[in-house]
Amino acid sequence: MNNLERGWMYERLDGRGAINSSFITGVDKFIQFACTQQDHLSGDKVRCPCKKCHNFRFMHVEIVKHHLYKTGFVDNYFVWKHQGEKDVINEISSGQDLHGSDQPELTYDNPYRQMVLDVSCPNFSQGSSWQSSSNIEPQPTHPCEPLMEEDPNPDSQKLYDLLQAATQKLYPDSSLSQLVLVSQMLNIKMENNMSQRGYNQMMQLLKEALPEDNMGDDEHLTCCTFCGHERYKRRVGSRKRKLVPYKKMYYFPLIPRLQRLYASPATATDMRWHHEHTKEDGVMHHPSDSEAWKHFNETHYFFAVEPRNVRLGLCTNGFQPFSQSGSKYSSWPVIFTPYNLPPGMCMKEAYMFLTVIVPGPTNPKHKIDVYLQPLIKELNLLWEIGVEAFDISKKQNFQLRAALMWTISDFPAYSMLSR
Structure with missing residues (x-):
């Protein structure tokens, strides 16, 4: 979608402070489109793209209209991804930039992706990869500071890689990502009352693909390093080998x-x-x-x-x-x-x-x-x-x-x- 065709989205008010008729007409078209995307609805509610809700909340149609009339659309939301619209060109190009391949990423047709975005940070979806923010002009902290752009350090890059992996297909032509697969496996375990033993055996097949646990330096300690108290309760006469801690955090x-x-x-x-x-003398904001x-x-x-x-x-x-x-x-x-x-x-x-x-x-x-x-x-x-x-x-x-x-x-x- 050409951004010029949706210029009305950010021309909410006219010179007198009234709502433009083009904005009202555009909002009606947006609502009409959102209501036709059944996979992106929650009952009869649609995601609200106003500056307050940021596509995180599902609202009734009339409430969404009221929010948009009052605050307008979230910035740079020319492609209605959260409502089901696809931007194929951007999806393919971002996948090529990050991974050097022609394999397109999973888009917002995959609702599990929002789980990662919600945990990462509010509005992280506006820039899920550091390259996607290349159009933002960096500003120096100090006026005289020389500006030099760098690639993310390894720790920060892990976060961007995680976000990309959450949307990346398991293999070409697959409809599932790693996050979708794990979530659905847990759902199957719950719905079928699968025993923990059976689930562990099933997960053993995927163990090679999972990261190793990282429990820190105190993993094997049996006594508290602070007071010397024993870590686990003594279970006299019990045949179970499971260690029961006195306290957990x-x-x-x-x-x-x-x-x-x-x-x-x-x-x-x-x-x-x-x-x-800007600081004002005598006033603490x-x-x-x-x-x-x-x-x-x-x-x-x-x-x-x-x-x-x-x-x-x-x-x-x-x-x-x-x-x-x-x-x-x-x-x-x-x-x-x-x-x-x-x-x-x-x-x-x-x-x-x-x-x-x-x-x-x-x-x-x-x-x-x-x-x-x-x-x-x-x-x-x-x-x-x-x-x-x-x-x-x-x-x-x-x-x-x-x-x-x-x-x-x-x-x-x-x-x-x-x-």
Whole structure:
């Protein structure tokens, strides 16, 4: 589709502030087209491409019209991919650029692809490969900084390769990608009540194609390195060989998600907002306007000189995930927020990174530092050395550092964190 033919999409208002008749007519054609694509509907609802929903939500037709009349279409959405329209030329060219072959990628006809995009970052679909953002003119962080474009570093390239692999066909003429295959296998296991043993035997056939597990240096330890307590319960008289731990926790690494913020064209520029926005004397619009932030920059100049370094806030508290009528159960999540982002983004759910979950049933109390060890290890690495990241907005690799600026909690949780 020629972009000129859909110029009406971004000519919503006329000179008097009223909605153009061409825009209303175009919206009607869009709705008519979207309703004919049965594979991309959710009942009688269609994906809303307005600037607020970003094609993530299914809405009734009238609500979609209202959103488009109010806010307009998301930027550069000339091809209605989420509604079922194909852009064959771009699909083939992107596949050739990345893989050196003529094999086209799976398009949005594959709904599983959105699963990866949702996990990666909001609006990552606007640039699922770093080459797809080549039309964005990179801007230097400092006026006098020489601009040199680079290829992504190996760690960042893994993310782009993962996104491409999620849409790449298993073999020529295949209708399935690797993600579709694995998802459907799990669905078959669930629907047919397949035993774990049978499923494991089936998965054994694909073991050669799966990456090796990476459980870290403490995988084979039988005692806690902090207090010396045994890791597993002793099961006297039991014939089962399965080891049962005293306590479990769930940890989701922070570093890959910080790198992803710069790997996505939807957030890379916004991560420098704290440094580039216009400051007004005597008015605090953002924590970067506060005296504490300025004092930190003066004290740690080596950190502040790179605007892309990340300032983090940590929040934790216990909550009861079950009904109040049941037995007591206290679960403790640890959430990080990057405060580089503008106020309208850093408080959104998409940018609150769940990093640690300490399940119940009891409160970890003063032992919470045991569960925070992998997190503290990551934070020390980010502060002392940093990790290599790729800034897609400037096409450059840089050393990404991060600092924990503050914690947010009530007084009982504060007493636990301050020990």
